[in-house]
Amino acid sequence: MKQLFTKKASLWFRGLAILMVIASHYAEWWEWFTKSEGHTELWRQAISSLGPYGVAIFFLFSGYGLVCSAGNGPMTFAFIRKRVLASYLPYLIVVGIIEAISDGFVSLHDFGDYLSGHDYWFMVILFLFYIVFIAVWAIPANKHIHAVLFTLFTLGISIYYYRDGSHSFWFISNPAFAVGVLLALYEPFFKKWLKRTRSPMLVLLTAGMAVSIYYALFSAAPSLWTPEKTINTELAAVFVFTLLVVYLASDLRYFDPLLPFLGKYSLYLYLTHQFIFMRVINTLDCSFALRFVAAAVITLAVSLPFGMLITFLADRLNGLCMKKKVNT
Numbered sequence: 001m002k003q004l005f006t007k008k009a010s011l012w013f014r015g016l017a018i019l020m021v022i023a024s025h026y027a028e029w030w031e032w033f034t035k036s037e038g039h040t041e042l043w044r045q046a047i048s049s050l051g052p053y054g055v056a057i058f059f060l061f062s063g064y065g066l067v068c069s070a071g072n073g074p075m076t077f078a079f080i081r082k083r084v085l086a087s088y089l090p091y092l093i094v095v096g097i098i099e100a101i102s103d104g105f106v107s108l109h110d111f112g113d114y115l116s117g118h119d120y121w122f123m124v125i126l127f128l129f130y131i132v133f134i135a136v137w138a139i140p141a142n143k144h145i146h147a148v149l150f151t152l153f154t155l156g157i158s159i160y161y162y163r164d165g166s167h168s169f170w171f172i173s174n175p176a177f178a179v180g181v182l183l184a185l186y187e188p189f190f191k192k193w194l195k196r197t198r199s200p201m202l203v204l205l206t207a208g209m210a211v212s213i214y215y216a217l218f219s220a221a222p223s224l225w226t227p228e229k230t231i232n233t234e235l236a237a238v239f240v241f242t243l244l245v246v247y248l249a250s251d252l253r254y255f256d257p258l259l260p261f262l263g264k265y266s267l268y269l270y271l272t273h274q275f276i277f278m279r280v281i282n283t284l285d286c287s288f289a290l291r292f293v294a295a296a297v298i299t300l301a302v303s304l305p306f307g308m309l310i311t312f313l314a315d316r317l318n319g320l321c322m323k324k325k326v327n328t
Helices: 007-033 038-048 051-070 077-101 108-116 121-137 143-163 175-185 187-217 227-249 258-264 266-283 288-327
Strands: none
Touching (some): 038 187, 051 227, 077 108, 077 288, 258 266, 266 288
């Protein structure tokens, strides 16, 4: 059966997502160095708010991809090994190099933070989702039980971070992961549903995003909202955006060559962009605008080849493990 999301569609949106995340960080950091006013400040605020939407894209396709990879059978060591080689090992290598260069390993506590992804909130949430997915799918139950358990975990971890007083980016994108899981579990049903409702839902969801953008940028009302209402509004906006991506990605047929390439190595861009940015900003002696551009170019020039190398080695290692298992 043809999958709801093609591999290329997933990579294309991941490429878009990493650009959204990095752009949001750059827009936020811009305020550290110079003040902007008028339309420039409006654009800066708009771009700086893109992060949770980019993360929602990553979570959506990660949840969908995990179910597709796991299949209908029981959890296997091969599945776990593949996840470790694709995500955790690259994290350990890249962040280990960054920490070593930055003299970050000064105590056992620092090493523990490194192993847990403590300084990279996105990695913490991603690792939690991976671990719980493996645990849930290890239970010999039908897909309905798996769906309920994983959805409950997503709800529970999001409520925990909310009540703990964590920043909203720790939880407002989390529902997208459960959406991806549910789409894959009940793919035949959702394929028919998306096809039937595509046109009206695209109009409705686009209108919903337009309203969200208006209130975020042009209305004074949000400044009067309670923190709870603000959080609920952010959750609704990210969820609407997630559904919009579902409808668009399930019918996407044309792809430029750049975004899928960036999507394939998006993890490396995410892990390195802040470190490279700070080094460039503190090293170069030119205008801040030029430093920002230089940081972006150097991030691409360093991260992409490095990502290609690690991916190649991880694939070879996974292949050797599979070959060894067959021979034994």
